[in-house]
Amino acid sequence: MNVGNSIACFIAGALAGAATALLLAPESGEKTREKIKKGAAEVASTAKSKLAEGLDAVEGALAKQKGM
Numbered sequence: 460m461n462v463g464n465s466i467a468c469f470i471a472g473a474l475a476g477a478a479t480a481l482l483l484a485p486e487s488g489e490k491t492r493e494k495i496k497k498g499a500a501e502v503a504s505t506a507k508s509k510l511a512e513g514l515d516a517v518e519g520a521l522a523k524q525k526g527m
Contacts, residue, residue: 462513466506473502 477498481491 462509462516466509466513469509470502470506473498473505477502 477495481494485491486494
């Protein structure tokens with residue numbers, strides 16, 4: 460499994476988990492919106508971090524290839 464598929468699977472799992480949690484533990488609309496906002500921010504942060512790691516790995520591999 461490559462990095463792109465791993466990231467996509469992680470994001471899909473995070474979204475599915477968040478949706479399940481919201482459906483099983485309903486609260487007021489304001490609290491629910493705040494939870495969604497916080498969860499989305501966490502997923503975005505993780506995705507940005509993983510993307511940066513992947514880009515660094517690709518850049519490193521390209522630099523190594525150019526050095527050969």
